[in-house]
Amino acid sequence: MPSWITEASLRAEHGLAHGSEVHLPEGSRLTPSASQLLAERKIRIKYIADDGRVFLPDDADAGASEKTPVHPLTSANVRPGNRCAVCNSHVEKKTELLTLLDSEQLVPKTHPRIALRGKLDTLISQTVWVQTQFAVSFEKYPALCHSLADLRSFMGNLLRSEVTGEAQAEISMGDLDDKTIHEISHHPLKYLGHDHIVPELSHGPNVSLLNVLRAMAREAEVEACKAFQTDSFSLTRPDIVQGLNRLSSALYVLMLMVLVVETTGSLPEIGVIS
Known part of the structure; x- marks a missing residue:
């Protein structure tokens, strides 16, 4: 019997950034609400067999022996x-x-784009490690864990976009879209009730971990500028450069949200962004 993936399980177990992807067990099925959630966020689906092989959803109904595995990053099968x-x-x-x-x-x-991939690879590996710390630290605040999971999904999407040439979707973190993240990062006191910070020891380990990721995202942004800047100071991949810029902003916003939660015991209610 196939296992059913519900909307609740998707929200609890996966990063759901717009334009990203989820990996589901082979043979699993989506409930209507789960399918609608993925469709609304334009999230791709890949199925994972017990032996680690990756398959596209078009072959989800076929047996493992009848399906063609694809590369987990590029989805290529040649x-x-x-x-x-x-x-x-x-x-x-x-x-x-x-x-x-x-x-x-x-x-x-030594190619600039390969250097960028190295920065993204390191950023993703460190983010996964930070996620393991958050899983314990923020058990009572799943929204923070989900926000970090969304950013991890976005990082994977950036890497895939750079390799395949696909357009990079705008960032999202929970219910916050690109514009909202950008606005909050510039006016945190207005929206989060806490002014800008320069990270220090008193902010604690969780803010410190996120700040490491923020700094690494900024390093990746610089590498992206080196890789995609033309002689006329334009960009051949402005979507990737902007994505990395917004990623560092989103990590900064998450740092502030964590600091507020650890200080006040509650998540801030973000008002209307104008």
């Missing part, structure tokens, strides 16, 4: 090519210096 990005010729043997820029092109690992 072997990538080995074409040199400089001379455009086929590379018979890939050296340790080279890596894939996309599904076809090989570039040196």
Whole structure:
């Protein structure tokens, strides 16, 4: 019998950032409300088998032996090519210096976009570790854990977008959209009841952990500018650069929310953003 994924379980167990994706057990089914939630947020679905293979939802009804597994990040199911990005010729043997820029092109690992991927990879790994700390610290405030999960989903979406060339969706964190996050980060006293902070020891370990992630997001933003800036000072991927800019803002807002909760014992009620 298939297991049913409800809206409540999605909200409790997954990051639900707009334009991100969720990984569900193979053979599971979505209730109507769960399906509607994912559709409204334009969240992609992938199914995970017990052995770790990843499948797309079009094949969800087929048995494991009948389905074609895909790459967990890019969703590709074909072997990538080995074409040199400089001379455009086929590379018979890939050296340790080279890596894939996309599904076809090989570039040196010193390429600016590869450097950006390294920053994103480190940021995601540290965020997952911070999530393990929050799971205990904020058991009574699941909204904070869910907000961090949404940002972790957004980071994964940034990495996938950079690799595949897909447009990057705007950030969201809980019920806060891109515009709201930007506004709160500039006027926290108005919306959260606490003014700007420069992190210090007295703010405690949770704010400190989030600040590490915020700083790493800013480092990734700088790498993105290096990778996508043109000679005329425009950007070939403004969506990724803006996404990283808003990510650092969202982490800063979450830092302030955590500080308010730990100080007052309650989450702030955010009013209408004008």
